[in-house]
Amino acid sequence: MIFYNSPNPAPNPQRVRIFAAEKGIDLPTEDISIMAREQKSPEFLKINSRGQTPALKLDDGSVLTESVAICRYLEALHPENPLFGETPKEIGVIDMWMRRAEMLVMEPVGKVWVHTHPLTAKLPIQHFPEYGKSNRGRTFDGFSMCDERLGETDFLAGSQFTMADIILFSTVEFAKFIGISIPKELDHLLDWHARISARPSANA
Numbered sequence: 001m002i003f004y005n006s007p008n009p010a011p012n013p014q015r016v017r018i019f020a021a022e023k024g025i026d027l028p029t030e031d032i033s034i035m036a037r038e039q040k041s042p043e044f045l046k047i048n049s050r051g052q053t054p055a056l057k058l059d060d061g062s063v064l065t066e067s068v069a070i071c072r073y074l075e076a077l078h079p080e081n082p083l084f085g086e087t088p089k090e091i092g093v094i095d096m097w098m099r100r101a102e103m104l105v106m107e108p109v110g111k112v113w114v115h116t117h118p119l120t121a122k123l124p125i126q127h128f129p130e131y132g133k134s135n136r137g138r139t140f141d142g143f144s145m146c147d148e149r150l151g152e153t154d155f156l157a158g159s160q161f162t163m164a165d166i167i168l169f170s171t172v173e174f175a176k177f178i179g180i181s182i183p184k185e186l187d188h189l190l191d192w193h194a195r196i197s198a199r200p201s202a203n204a
Contacts, residue, residue: 001028001056001058001059002028002029002030002056002057003016003020003028003029003030003054003055003056003070004029004030004032004044004047004048004053004054004057005017005031005053005054006032006033006039006053006054007031007033008173009173009174009177010034010053011170011171011173012052012053012054012170013053013054013067014170015054015067015068015071016054016067016070016071016074017201017204018166018169018170018201019071019074019083019163019166020074020204021201021204022081022166022201023074023075023080023081024078024081025074025078032044032053034053039051039052039053048063048065050065054067054070056070056073068098068163071083071084071163071166083161083166084162084163085157085162090157090158093157093158094157094163094164096157097149097157097162097168098157098163098164098167100142100145100146101142101146101164101168101171102167102171104138104142104145105139105145105146105168105171105175106167106171106174108135108136108138108139108142109135109139109171109174109175109178109180111131111138112132112133112135112136112139112178113174113178114127115127115128115129115131115132115133115135116129116133117178136180139180140180140183143182143183143189144186146168146192147189148188149188150188150189150192155192156168156192161196161199165192165196169193169196169197169202172189172193
């Protein structure tokens with residue numbers, strides 16, 4: 001098994017690294033530099049034709065892509081310390097907050113990144129700077145939603161650290177990299193971020 005990783009600030013590979021660290025899983029790793037566009041090389045496109053990381057090449061030669069799919073696979077192999085929930089209710093709540101973190105926080109962050117950031121300006125895609133800027137407000141709306149939730153629970157999906165926290169943490173870290181920080185008035189989200197940052201897995 002080989003894990004094709006890209007170092008920070010790439011948020012999706014970070015999800016898998018944090019997940020594996022929380023589980024105590026040692027993944028043989030090969031780094032793919034996004035800055036050097038190695039993910040678009042002919043060699044890597046044979047592994048993932050979408051030209052994106054992360055990817056996980058299994059022992060039979062097949063490949064899994066998409067961070068959550070990879071983590072679900074690893075959870076099935078290593079069910080101890082479950083991060084996707086155990087009871088039907090836990091599984092449903094975790095999935096709900098995973099989707100909210102991805103669709104209401106990461107999605108607008110990605111729009112800001114693609115359409116406004118200097119590092120994406122030379123990509124061979126059409127850019128809409130005003131549209132990108134408009135997504136900063138959507139990002140803050142997502143932050144506010146999470147702050148309200150974290151005023152009620154210790155972690156995003158309840159009393160335990162889960163995959164939902166991993167997704168939100170990697171998103172917040174990436175947002176910070178592109179210049180979108182948690183507003184100082186969102187005390188609950190800031191406290192949560194400090195607690196997650198203190199976990200050893202946050203440095204994976």
